[in-house]
Amino acid sequence: MEVAYLQTPIGISEFKGDVNGLVSARVLDYDVPIGIIPEVLEDAIYQFREYFEGTRKSFNLKLNPEGTDFQKKVWDLLQEIPYGKTISYLELSKRLGDPKAIRAVAAANGKNPLWIVIPCHRVIGSNGDLTGYAGGLHRKKWLLEHEGPVKQMTLF
CATH class of the missing domain: 3.30.160 (Double Stranded RNA Binding Domain)
Structure with a gap:
């Protein structure tokens, strides 16, 4: 390795x-x-x-993450979230086919071994809050702002 x-x-x-x-x-x-x-x-x-x-919005890499079959299903769904967009954990659970699996989905999201490539930072709480991020909420906020449609311009 x-x-x-x-x-x-x-x-x-x-x-x-x-x-x-x-x-x-x-x-x-x-x-x-x-x-x-x-x-x-x-x-x-x-x-x-x-x-x-800021010149790349998607990755084209050969991936080989280690995880359970369930985790890999969740990680596959995460890769479908477009750059600059967010979804809730509940929506992710619904896309998986089981809205009651929200806690298991959140746990699989937290075990994501491929930071940014599998964009777990794009998953937020149903109320829009930034919730849980292995890299720290300050980094999740930064990544979402980096991918956001409006870039802060400097005045000087």
């Missing part, structure tokens, strides 16, 4: 993967040396750079 790191506007991201695909992408709450990017992870780093620069 190869590992690479990328400095982003909201922390250092860690990527793990091999020839079978990207296994995990997560944000760290501590610093690590960035180092050399293994060839097998170069495309992931390149696409993440584009995402943070």
Whole structure:
């Protein structure tokens, strides 16, 4: 398993993967040396750079996340949420076919190993509140604002 790191506007991201695909992408709450990017992870780093620069709205990567069949179903549904859009946990449960599975869906969402690529940050509470995010609510807010239709302009 190869590992690479990328400095982003909201922390250092860690990527793990091999020839079978990207296994995990997560944000760290501590610093690590960035180092050399293994060839097998170069495309992931390149696409993440584009995402943070605002020029990429979707990812085209070979993915190989580890999880249960149920988690993978939820993660597949998450990938259908368009850039710049949000849905509620209840709506996600309905799309799965079981509105009563909201807690299980939320738990699977929280176990997402592929930060941003599988856009769990696009899931919010039914009342519009930002709820639960493994990377921290400040990062979820940043990501949603980054993907939002209105970009804050600087005056100077």
